[in-house]
Amino acid sequence: MKPKPLNNHQDTITNTMYVGLLPFFAGALGPWIFPETELWLSQAFLLYSTLIFSFLAGAIWAIALFIQHELPKRHIYASIIFSLIPLLGYFLPIIFRTTLLLLGFLALLFWEKLFLKNTYPNWYQQLRHRISFIAVACHMLVIWNLMQEV
Structure with missing residues (x-):
């Protein structure tokens, strides 16, 4: 049986994915430490979330x-279709955009589990x-933070 190419890079991929969580943590937990930057951190969180989501959707194309x-x-x-989800969210209020991305991450994971x-x-x-x-938990925390402002 031929080894899968990802296995040759397991440590690099694992470390990169964990480091990639840092901006999610900053956007979700940052408003508790720096409440005056909540809107900016939420917008930065969504920008990063959109970037990662689009990257994962594009990986399906490559596969x-x-x-x-x-x-x-x-x-x-x-x-x-997955790549268009963040575009649709762009036209929504920030709390709905965050919810849409949360659901998008779950749908993308479900797709991968079902077909890949x-x-x-x-x-x-x-x-x-x-x-x-x-x-997804970070998205839920951002939604909760945003709901506190309403």
Whole structure:
């Protein structure tokens, strides 16, 4: 059996993904430390969340290029649809935009678990699950912070 390419970079990928959580933590926890910057931190949080979400959606497109055992069209279409979610959120108030991204992260994880579970190594699936739920928890905290202002 041919080794999966991700396995050669497990440490790098794992460390990078954990470091990538730092801006989520800053946006979610920062308003408690610096309440006067809450709006700015929330907007920075959403910008970073949009960037990461779009990156993950784009990764589905890239995976579609290499999948041999099934038709890649559904992954290409899913990648496009997922990439449009942050664009739709751009036109919504900040609390709804945050909620939309939260739901988007869950939908993206569900898509990967449903259709790509045999593509990813087990360690990566577990890592994505853990990182996604931490990111979702940060979104929930940002929503809670924003609701305190209403």
